Amino acid sequence: MKSAGLLLLTSIGLVGCVHTxxxxxxxxxxxxxxxxxxRRYTEERLTEVTGISIDRLSTRENNNEYDVYxxxxxxxxRGYVQxxxxxxxxxxxxxxxxxxxxREQRYFAG
Structure with missing residues (x-):
């Protein structure tokens, strides 16, 4: 009986640790x-995009954020995302x- 209770508590504890x-x-x-x-954010918003690659030469770290291209x-x-x-x-x-x-009759230009 003790092992069943311990198993139940362990299961509940592990479920609380799972992140989406x-x-x-x-x-x-x-x-x-x-x-x-x-990349994930771009894939969610531009579903018609079939290829995504990282521009490593332009991507950089700043004090409070990362600039990713x-x-x-x-x-x-072809285009690019910042x-x-x-x-x-x-x-x-x-x-x-x-x-x-x-994209969908709209043109994104910088």
């Missing part, structure tokens, strides 16, 4: 996390701009 993908994405520890968060394509056109990802826990992407990429 969106909660995990908001913990930005380094440049790699910032790049992944920018992505090259994007949908197979017919993200600012906050270093403060829980904020994630604070700025997102799409440049030189047509």
């Amino acid at each position: 993908a969106s909660e995990q994405a908001l913990v930005i520890r380094d440049m790699g996390d910032a790049m992944n968060e920018c 992505l090259n994007i394509t949908d197979g017919h056109q 993200c600012q990802v906050s270093k403060k826990e829980g904020l994630g992407v604070t700025y997102h701009a799409v440049r030189d990429f047509e």
Whole structure:
């Protein structure tokens, strides 16, 4: 009986430690996390994009945030995305701009 109670308490404790993908994405520890968060954020908003690559030469770390640049394509056109990802826990992407990429009858140009 004691082992069943211990198992139940352990199960409840572990469920409380599980984080959703969106909660995990908001913990930005380094440049790699910032790049992944920018990519995830872009994929959610630009579903027609078929290719995303990181522009490592333009991406940089500042005092309070990371500036991340992505090259994007949908197979017919190319453009780029600029993200600012906050270093403060829980904020994630604070700025997102799409440049030189047509989307649903709108044109994004910088």
